[in-house]
Amino acid sequence: MTRYVRLLVIAGACVYASAQSAQLPLGPSTFTAPGTFPTSLYKAYYNNPTATSAQPQPVILDPVSHKIYPFSLTNPERIPQSNTQDPHILPPPASDALLLQNAISQITALAANPVFANSTCALCQATLEVAKFLALAAPTQGPAFAVALCTQFKLSSTCAATYGPTALGAVLTQVFANADVGGYDGQMICQNFLGGACAMPPTSQLDLTGWFAKPKPNPLPPPKKPSGERLKVLHLSDFHIDPRYATGAEANCTSGLCCRANNFNTLSPNTTLSAAPRFGAFKCDTPLSLAAAALEAIPVLAGTEKTGFALTVYTGDLVAHDSEPQLSRDYILYTETLVYDLFKRTLGSGPVYAALGNHDSYNQAQDATHSLGGQLAQQFSWNYDHVAALWQYEDWIPESAANLARAHYAGYAVERKDGLRIITLNTDFANWFNYVNLSHPDTSGMLRFLTDELQAAEDAGDRAWIVGHVLSGWDGTNGLENPTDLFYQIVDRFSPHVIANIFFGHTHEDQLSIFYANNGTSIAADTALATAWMGPSITPLTNLNSGFRVYEVDSATFDIVDAHTWRSDVSSYPALDAQTQFGPTYVYEYSTRAAYGADIPWGANDSLNATWWHHVTEQMEANSALVTTFHGFQGKQSVRTQPCTGDCIEAKICYMRSGSSTLSIQNCPRGFGSVQGG
Structure with missing residues (x-):
């Protein structure tokens, strides 16, 4: 086992050399977590937290409701099969x-x-x-x-x-x-939803009359001068922590979420073909043991043990992929309390700006629009109220932002003193409720809220970061066409002088989207306006390695100067069960600047902006090996990622240039968006 860890250190050092020359120092290239669970994370447990045969079950006290969640909520041996406790609201009878x-x-x-x-x-x-x-x-x-x-x-x-x-x-x-x-x-x-019975209707014609309070400045205000001082910013996404993870259960089940005591492989129902390792598996969500290891590794690898991060963006999805009958309001509230508390106690003093993920709700992936009226409009307020109170309790956002979150589906804005405005959105653009009045691109009012906040940022001379969960573009399989089309026009209006960066999650993969002027009708370096970074997930689901990213950000422009990504090899986890000395190892995967910028004439302190990324796609067109590199990073170098060849090469470049579902569906080959097929 010792020899195995040393080999990882050597391999990590090779890919890490480029990062050591960066202006902002990082920590070591590799970190191996201890093999035993850090019991000091919690004051009390329902079981023995040092046992290797089961995941720890901490006693969680909700600081908002002051409720202690019972062990029955997360007992992996007795997973509930139907939630009859919470209200399931029906519309009133019509006249x-x-x-x-x-x-x-x-x-x-x-x-x-x-x-x-x-x-x-x-x-x-x-x-x-x-x-x-x-x-x-x-x-x-x-x-x-x-x-x-x-x-x-x-x-x-x-x-x-x-x-x-x-x-x-x-x-x-x-x-x-x-x-x-x-x-x-x-x-x-x-x-x-009904098997493609109807053909995909075209994106509705967008009427922006009166949408923007002011036209885009011409000329644009002069760009802010870089300070040369760099901030460390952490990007975490898709934790999907599974408090019902059953160590030793079937990790290769044939339906549903694996590593659960009630899920089996139907080909061999009486035999465990692949026992769930205590640190996780490719078809399972994040056990608490892996979550603790990742959060222990992050400050060490980023070199922030003493300083903390300047800030963290969390792009959603705390909750595991439970089936609908196994979910409940308490299960959502428990997970939110557990994970945000972990962030607060492990990541340091910097604020965490979080967006709500589509799994962070009950019913799953649902957020009713206020336009429904009456009690139907407020049926998810219990969740918005809870996360807003948690974020304020953790001292990440002020009361004013918490009030915005309660009123805007957990979306809020924070006007920081350093000139950066954080705007978080509920970007669940494809939930069932969005299919009411879908020809209107903003039935929820979320994009109206975004536009107003960006206008306020422009008026104040602030830069802005947009933080959401469901991405607006890439391969067109996530966001709906009409709202993502409007989102694209909003990004165009306020870029590049206001919007510095956009951050999404949701896919669990390392991806990127470029936004261009005039709705992407001219794809060129001089029309590239903004970039959306999709953060890699902590969860291995499905067929992925676990990963996270740290950005080097200029403190005056809030542009990204470099991005560093780490990963942990999930295929190595089964070997860790036989001993308690070592846990998962996180290794340095790549520097974005070094991986893609070797042939791009770019200053050492110039930002990795949309223009730079467009040049990267041009390099990809000239050299498909660079697409192969991107494809490998997309799955965090998982052993289960299949090669990208043929039409896949063209598709990846097209996806990177598509910031809305509309553009991707219109322009790109289909079927190459994900590497999770295994």
Whole structure:
């Protein structure tokens, strides 16, 4: 075992040499965590935290609600199968007048819809018509209809569990009751959720009249002068901590989340084919042992043990990939309390600016728009109130920002004293509630909030960072076309003089998007405006290594001068079970500047801005080996990443140049976005 660790140190030193010459010093190139769990992290446990046969189960006290979460919430041996405790809100019954109004409007929409030449789409939308009127007239029957719809269209093998009254059935009933199922909303539902029954409708024509309070300055204000002083900024994403991780359970299950006591490999149901290592596996989320090891490694490797980070951006997804029946409000609140407390006590004194991920909610991935009105508009406020209070309790954001988070789906803005404005968004652009009035690109008002904050930043002469979870572009499979199209225009309006950087997560992979002027109609170095960095995940799910990133940021411009990424080889974890001396090893993976900039004439202190990244894509067009390098980094050098050849090369470059789903769908080859196939 000792020899193995030494080999990692030697390998790490080779790729780390370029970072040692950087202006901002880092720590050692490699860190191996202790093999035993650091029991001092918590005052009390429900089990023996030093045992290697089970994951530690700390006793968690919520500082907001003052509630102690019971062991039954996270007991890996008894995972709940149905949440009947929390409310599952249904829309109120409609009046006869409203039924008549909707009947007339839907008949009109159906008669005017040219898509009905397609019989499959016609059938799908007609089915949704039935769902709509049932949801309006008898909402209590909506979940049962959702189950029938799932069965009819063969959407799942667990229709009752997924779409029943204690799962997503109530959500779908609300959507059916409010959506224009005979028009654009229905087409998109049939395309994205009902087996592609309808063709993808084109992005709606965007009318920006009156959207911006002021035109873009011409000429732009002079750029801020770099200070030469660099800040260390940590980017963490997609922790997906699994408090129900069962060490020794099946790590190669055939459905659902693996490393769970209730999930098996159906090919050999009575035998464990691949026992879950205590530090994690490729088809599993993050056990507490891996989370502790990563958080112990980060300050050492970044060289911030004594100073802390200037700030940290966390781009969402705290909660594990539990199936809907295993989730509950308490499970979400527990996870938020656990992870943010860990960040506070391990990362140092710098603030953490966090965005809500699509998994950080119950029902999963849902955020109801305020436009629904009444109690439906407030049905997720319990979560926004909780995270806002936690962020304020940890002293990361002031009361004013916490109040913004409560009112804006956990999105907020912080006007820092150093001239940087942090704007965090709830970017869950593809949840069910966004399929109500989908032809409007901002039904939630989130992008209105963003625009107003950017205008305030421009007026104040501030630079701005945008922090979200679901990315707006790349391969077009994540954000919806209309809202990401509007987001792109907002980025265009306020770049490059206001927006310094954009940060996303969600995919678990190391990716990047470039935004260009005039909606990407001219792809060139002189039209490149802004960059979105997608942070690598801590979770290995699926077929990935665990990783994190640290940016070198100029303290005056808040531009990124270099970015350093570390990874931990998940394929090495099974060998760690036989001993308790060593835990996971995190090794230096690469410097962004060194990996991609060898042939780009760029000053040592010039920022890695959108222009630089466009030059990188030009180098990729000339030398496909650079795409191979990017592809390897995308999965954090996982042994399960398959090669990128043929059309994949062109696709990767195109994805990097696509900051909206619309651009990617229009311009890029399909099917090469992820490396998680294994």
